[in-house]
Amino acid sequence: MSSPAITLEHVSKIYRRYGGRQFSTLKSALLSGDLVRKLRPEETFQALKDVSFTVPKGCTYGVVGRNGSGKSTALKLVAGITKPTIGTVQVEGRISALIELGAGFHPEISGRENVFINGIMLGLTKKEITKRFDEIVEFAELTEFIDAPVKTYSSGMYMRLGFAVAIHVDPDVLLVDEVLAVGDEGFTHKCLDKFGEFKRRGKTILLVTHSLGLVERFCDEAVWLDAGEKKAEGDPTRVVGTYVTDVARQEERFLAASDEKAKHDAGGAGQATPAGPVEVESHFGDMNQAGEGRWGSGGVEIASVDFQDEKGQSTHVFHTGELMRVILGVKAASPVRDFVFGIGLFTADGAMVYGTNTDIEELESDRLEGEATVTLTVDSLDLVEGTYKLDVAVHKRDGAPYDYHRLLHTFRVKSRIKDGGIYRPKHRWDFSTAIKFKPPK
């Protein structure tokens, strides 16, 4: 467990941007004559910036990060397929890379022959393959079809065979790039079992994946890469936690921006309000059919809509079960006696989750004048993970709107439990003594 299996020291990888490089043909290289200028460093893209990490022998090491964060580049560097521009990469022992399964299969020849060629490509000798051949075929569940040409295989069969060969190379260091999505449930479990076996035998695994649960459950250590830089390293639960928080923050920014845009597109800019009547649309008959937008006579105006958490912080991202406040800032230029405040909650695909208003809840309006705030507090937001949209409105008892915001406000609910549906009732499981579960990890 001591000496490192993989060492990256201050590794940077700079790709040349071929889009900017115009001499992809010889003619243009010769004619334009600016071959040298085109190679200048501004035409580059830095995929990794001064990244260092070490993976001890026998460690299962996870790499997480967004798309384009440099995860796959790091893996290719470790595999030796590309070389770092700056820094050094060292790997101890035989490597097998599950980067693209079945790369190098020839469609015209049989699975059997492809296994041999693929195996040799991955560094096995003919003898070793012969010895492991039956095991490979059995693992891939292709005993019946092994002599058929690979072009007749389904994509699942193809992947399974590729995976089986790669995993039977018996490497000291196994590199895995998001390939667990091959095959059906059963096969995925088999792959995970195989990884588990590798782990027990003290082999090193470098796992690049978007499946954060897998990293938490499976890895001893993890690193989070973002835009080519190392953001966090160490205990997988902590690294994944930091990563998820950052993703949530980014989503928050994104939601806030799209919220802003929706308000802007709907005519009334969120805060700064047109004094006169907001445009009235004649066809507001069935609200649930209408697309997003804003309409109303403008007698009362909803000038701002804010989502806040328990601590009074503005946010667009909540966790299941948290407290949520929706705060409406309203304005009435002249006194109004007939008003109803209402909200409607919808899923991203438009299904209504809940709707209520002050009239339904038997609050009789008396008087509203000047600026005021309306706060709706949801003590426990019992929704499953997803994006939700909100209608807010103030209208007369007969339904004629003063200001109606249709699907203009968006928030996101996150949850560690990936349950289904929309609503998560508060619940618990109880079992009689004959039923045992393993203690949680």
Add this chain to the structure above:
Amino acid sequence: MWHNLGQLLRYRGLIQSLVARDLKARYRGSMLGFFWSFVNPLLLLTIYSFVFTYLLQNRAEGLQPYAVFMFTALLPWTWFSSSLTEATGSLISGGNLIKKVLFPAEVLPFVTILSNMVHFLLGLPILIGFMVYYHVTPDWPQLPWFLVIVSVQLLFTAALSLFLSALAVHFRDVRDLVSNLLTFWFFATPIIYSYKDFPNYKNYFDWNPFTHLAISYQEILFFDGGFGHWKWLLALGGGSVVLFLAAYWVFDRLRDSFSEAV
């Protein structure tokens, strides 16, 4: 560079099985299968001899039977030109491999050369058949030279292929350039005619490397009167070694760019 060259020996098993795969895959699904390796040169030979002996009435002295004369150099040329054409594009078409699997890229052009060499060797029985039919006897004592000629050609082809395939990754039009240049090169080489008929152009012929291979094949298999061209052949062999090392150096320098550029 030397290290990589040595590494190549470790991959001979891979080269071997890739050549075998190439050959198997090529005729998979065709009815005649491997027989095409014989039929192709046979048809080629028939067409050429029909055109040049009957239509063009080639009655040049000393080139009779013309079909055999032409075939002695045409067969190696076919090996050379199809190797070069295929090898030039080999890195591009094998791009998926280079990007995803760690193995020396030069394996790919070598595989195309070697599988074309197998086709060349399979064409030899046709040539022998024609020689027997026309009662042409090779230069028996000089026949061992044949192996030398083949080796020199192999090395020369490998050198050019390495260079062109590496270049083609960055400049795709090399492929078209090569196929057109090869047509020109074919007619500039004494294959369907004898260099002896054009003594004025001897200097030009001497500058063409394939001339010396063609003449060597012809002197050993077709003409009487010994193998006087061996000095040229050995010179070409020496030149090919240098060329190969130079090409390998270029290839090695560009190696790291392949996985990004293909």
